[in-house]
Amino acid sequence: MTHSLSKEYYRDLEEIQAVDFVLFELALYLDTHPTDSQAIxxxxxxxxxxxxxxxxxxxxxxxxxxxxxxxxEKVWEWSQSPWPWQV
Structure with a gap:
């Protein structure tokens, strides 16, 4: 099943990915600098x-x-595609 996705879908997903990238980078930094209160x-x-x-x-x-x-409550949405990793 093919869904037409809006520009807003992609924009919103890209913003989430950018913020989560920052989180991963900060987590890696904090692994080696666990007392950096500003990074925390x-x-x-x-x-x-x-x-x-x-x-x-x-x-x-x-x-x-x-x-x-x-x-x-009538349709199990999780089984509907596309899933975020498919776009």
Missing amino acids: KQFNQYALYSLKLKTAFESLHGPLRFGTPNRN
């Missing part, structure tokens, strides 16, 4: 921002993460 603060800020972006994405575009409540 940045990590926590980006982690909250990532959660906010993912929650907003799912409310507009459907499931992004397994375990997110299903928005539709």
Whole structure:
């Protein structure tokens, strides 16, 4: 089944990917600098921002993460394609 995805879908997904990239980089840095309080603060800020972006994405575009409540009580949305890793 082919779905037509909006520009907003791709824009929102790209923003999530960019923020999660920052989180991974900060995590790697913190592995070697575990007492850098500024980096910990940045990590926590980006982690909250990532959660906010993912929650907003799912409310507009459907499931992004397994375990997110299903928005539709008649259709199991998780089984609908495309999944984010397929775009």
